[in-house]
Amino acid sequence: MREKALPVLAVLGIIVVIWYAAAVWMNSTWVYDQAERAGTTVSFAEMVPQTMAQERPLLPPPHQVAAELWKGVAGQAVTSKRSLVYHGFVTFRGTMMGFALGIVFGVAMAVSIVRFRVMEMSVMPWAIISQTIPIVALAPMILTVANQLGIDSREVPKAIISAYLSFFPVLVSMVKGLRSPDAMQLDLLKTYNASEGETFWKLRLPASMPYFFASLKVAVAAALIGTIVGELPTGAIEGLGARMLIGSQFGEPLIMWAALFAAAILAGLLILVVGAVEQMARRRMGVPA
Amino acid sequence: MKKWLTGALFAAMAGTAQAEDVTLQLKWVTQAQFAGYYVAQAKGFYEEEGLNVTIKPGGPDIAPTQVIAGGGADVIVEWMPAALAAREKGLPLVNIAQPFASSGMMLTCLKETGITSPADFADKTLGVWFFGNEYPFLSWMSQLGLATDGSAGGVTVLKQGFNVDPLLQKQAACISTMTYNEYWQVIDAGIAPEDLVTFKYEDQGVATLEDGLYVLEDRLADPAFQETMVKFVRASMKGWKYAEANPDEAAMIVLENDETGAQTENHQKRMMGEVAKLTAGSNGALDVAAAERTVASLLSGGSDPVITKAPEGAWTSVITDAALQ
Amino acid sequence: MTWLGGAILFWMAAWAVNAAVARSAFGKGRAGRLFVPVLFGITVLVLWEGVVRGFGVQPVILPAPSLIGVKIAGSLEVLWADFMQTVVKGALSGFVMGVGAAFATAIAIDRVPFLQRGLLPIGNFVAALPIVGLAPILVMWFGFDWQSKAAVVVVMVFFPVLVNLVAGLQASERMQRDLMATWGASYWQTLLKLRLPAAMPFFFNGLKIASTLALIGAIVAEFFGSPIYGMGFRISTEVGRLGLDMVWATIAVAALAGSMLYGAITLIEKWVTFWHPSQRH
Numbered sequence: 105m106r107e108k109a110l111p112v113l114a115v116l117g118i119i120v121v122i123w124y125a126a127a128v129w130m131n132s133t134w135v136y137d138q139a140e141r142a143g144t145t146v147s148f149a150e151m152v153p154q155t156m157a158q159e160r161p162l163l164p165p166p167h168q169v170a171a172e173l174w175k176g177v178a179g180q181a182v183t184s185k186r187s188l189v190y191h192g193f194v195t196f197r198g199t200m201m202g203f204a205l206g207i208v209f210g211v212a213m214a215v216s217i218v219r220f221r222v223m224e225m226s227v228m229p230w231a232i233i234s235q236t237i238p239i240v241a242l243a244p245m246i247l248t249v250a251n252q253l254g255i256d257s258r259e260v261p262k263a264i265i266s267a268y269l270s271f272f273p274v275l276v277s278m279v280k281g282l283r284s285p286d287a288m289q290l291d292l293l294k295t296y297n298a299s300e301g302e303t304f305w306k307l308r309l310p311a312s313m314p315y316f317f318a319s320l321k322v323a324v325a326a327a328l329i330g331t332i333v334g335e336l337p338t339g340a341i342e343g344l345g346a347r348m349l350i351g352s353q354f355g356e357p358l359i360m361w362a363a364l365f366a367a368a369i370l371a372g373l374l375i376l377v378v379g380a381v382e383q384m385a386r387r388r389m390g391v392p393a
Numbered sequence: 394m395k396k397w398l399t400g401a402l403f404a405a406m407a408g409t410a411q412a413e414d415v416t417l418q419l420k421w422v423t424q425a426q427f428a429g430y431y432v433a434q435a436k437g438f439y440e441e442e443g444l445n446v447t448i449k450p451g452g453p454d455i456a457p458t459q460v461i462a463g464g465g466a467d468v469i470v471e472w473m474p475a476a477l478a479a480r481e482k483g484l485p486l487v488n489i490a491q492p493f494a495s496s497g498m499m500l501t502c503l504k505e506t507g508i509t510s511p512a513d514f515a516d517k518t519l520g521v522w523f524f525g526n527e528y529p530f531l532s533w534m535s536q537l538g539l540a541t542d543g544s545a546g547g548v549t550v551l552k553q554g555f556n557v558d559p560l561l562q563k564q565a566a567c568i569s570t571m572t573y574n575e576y577w578q579v580i581d582a583g584i585a586p587e588d589l590v591t592f593k594y595e596d597q598g599v600a601t602l603e604d605g606l607y608v609l610e611d612r613l614a615d616p617a618f619q620e621t622m623v624k625f626v627r628a629s630m631k632g633w634k635y636a637e638a639n640p641d642e643a644a645m646i647v648l649e650n651d652e653t654g655a656q657t658e659n660h661q662k663r664m665m666g667e668v669a670k671l672t673a674g675s676n677g678a679l680d681v682a683a684a685e686r687t688v689a690s691l692l693s694g695g696s697d698p699v700i701t702k703a704p705e706g707a708w709t710s711v712i713t714d715a716a717l718q
Numbered sequence: 719m720t721w722l723g724g725a726i727l728f729w730m731a732a733w734a735v736n737a738a739v740a741r742s743a744f745g746k747g748r749a750g751r752l753f754v755p756v757l758f759g760i761t762v763l764v765l766w767e768g769v770v771r772g773f774g775v776q777p778v779i780l781p782a783p784s785l786i787g788v789k790i791a792g793s794l795e796v797l798w799a800d801f802m803q804t805v806v807k808g809a810l811s812g813f814v815m816g817v818g819a820a821f822a823t824a825i826a827i828d829r830v831p832f833l834q835r836g837l838l839p840i841g842n843f844v845a846a847l848p849i850v851g852l853a854p855i856l857v858m859w860f861g862f863d864w865q866s867k868a869a870v871v872v873v874m875v876f877f878p879v880l881v882n883l884v885a886g887l888q889a890s891e892r893m894q895r896d897l898m899a900t901w902g903a904s905y906w907q908t909l910l911k912l913r914l915p916a917a918m919p920f921f922f923n924g925l926k927i928a929s930t931l932a933l934i935g936a937i938v939a940e941f942f943g944s945p946i947y948g949m950g951f952r953i954s955t956e957v958g959r960l961g962l963d964m965v966w967a968t969i970a971v972a973a974l975a976g977s978m979l980y981g982a983i984t985l986i987e988k989w990v991t992f993w994h995p996s997q998r999h
Contacts, residue, residue, distance in 0.1 A: 159581075225751060240937060364848075482961070551944075552943060
């Protein structure tokens, strides 16, 4: 355990040190400017503490972010609209909906693409192109069309945007995975006189599982990104994405940073869970962890 | 027979005294800029009129014009330039009321850039909002004879985000601000008012009408909808007048409705005070002379005017006449 | 209703043609590979046109493809300037810098196990973060021109590429490495001849993900401040102006640019990883 933790802590330590140095450097401009406007001068020793506690720092030092994060998580009732737990949960819910939708869609498409040549030829290039369309541009339009169709919920457009981003890694990996058995293995099954269905269930699908689980981590991260991006155009009302935008809009960098770190923590939790599921699946399938 | 049926239907509906649903789309996030509507809702003014009003907050990516076109709202809060531009694009919006008498738009510059009058804008970088809010600025610049396409002797236009950072980081010499919002963000950031030079659109004679209530023209032909709007405008104006008289209470009502949890009491109370100055001169009825000034300003846009011809039927006094009796 | 019915008929006919082509010898050739997706794309457009006309959808909600086409033809100059600003200056330069930095970092931490043990968990973690949230901050730091957009792209593509490459560098089998050792291969020889080639499928996976992220990053960053050209600027401005035809024209350009980037990466991948089973059909 110590073996593992030590290098991580060392690297984290280095990052924090660099961060503090950068905070002093970046925030000093403002201190000097203010002194100039006031017609005074500040020495270096006077300047440093002033870079640590600004209300609108260019780069807030870690302890300021931590304090704001703590205030948002523990300083409020979890149901309060000022609570980061509340906004985090809204984002989490959206991510899960998009993630589930993305997996179902991605796997279904991969299977039909590997099975039907016409699907591969006609749909695959467009699936790729779909990812190159900046979803942020489509988001307001998804919202309008959903409105037109009488869907008034903020969740549905968000889940669509999130699924739009998360289905792709699943699709790509599954296609790759379903094709990963090499010619020798396929030939072997042919000599057993295996049907297409048997080849799929006994060879292709098991062979694709490592690819599938590897893609889940990417997909869940993409779903989170999609949700956060989707929270901007849907009125920026609730969720961590909304907090980031609101922080930017009201010139409150601390809100923005705290939301960013809350999103990071949420991402970390999601990946831990997905990683644990992956480990479990691998063990059950007899792959050494 | 048909007549009788509709009559019976109408009577049946009136008999149940069902509340009429109205959805209002705001132009921006929940803040004191829209206090009148939130007050009317919280104080039960809409309920007294038999209305069930849903207030939808806006945001950076929400164009109220598009929302109403998509059927997501019955009535929207919009600026007249954007509404007229949408009208030219084939979305027949009509102004039914104008709670804001004057414009709160300004250009705020750092004094250290040496700008003292609009003549000094040449070759400077100016921050502007887009998303339909750029029209007043563009028509002002073309009246000053300053090119906005980046050619020499003109101004460099920067699309500013949603905050005042471009000014604080000195990426722009001037940025767009509202008297009730962004200006105070600059002050809060620690820049003294003496270090700033501000140009109000009102003072420069290029003000356009902001925050009016707009509906779709074809729906206005329906007498039932007209009646609903009369009730809506009457209750909304009651809300606005209440907000003007009780700014602190109004600010707190706004805060309660803020789902983001990011608005502060201090900022909203101050915003309410500033907004009250803009709504003060209006009883809700549109000042036709001011509307015509807006149109003239938008038409005088040189080579690239915001609208190409004077609109017809872009406003009506039918609603306010009935509401303010 | 004729529009709608006609579009549906066209769709069914096109699907039948595609299914036939995919089975035929023509479908195996290069022309067939191009023909099928193009016909599918045309079908979608025809269906779109049919729905918009059939239901009388307003152009401020969803413009018909024909209208968008007219708009594209009429505003090539603007679209080109936006493309240069966002794709070439913002996304591409950021992509190259980000991938380069990730490559260098992966090689560096491959040599130093301590760094690898320290950086990898952190890199893995950061790769999963919604980096796009950094966009407003980076715009504040690097100004409103393309530099801030490139910065967002660098941060967005760096970690996915890094994580994939590091995982790829460990993909070679023990036996293969032992074999290299018995031949007396140095670290660099093993790296160049065995481990890097073995890592390439993973690396290209990372590149593909990064290429789609790059455009999103460059465009989102423009929402938080930009000069008055660029694709993100155009989209956010034209939505507000109800110029939906221009929005879709820009989306079409973005899709084209993204596909070209992805296509280029796929071509290089085919050339580099010809030995991998997934490349053999």
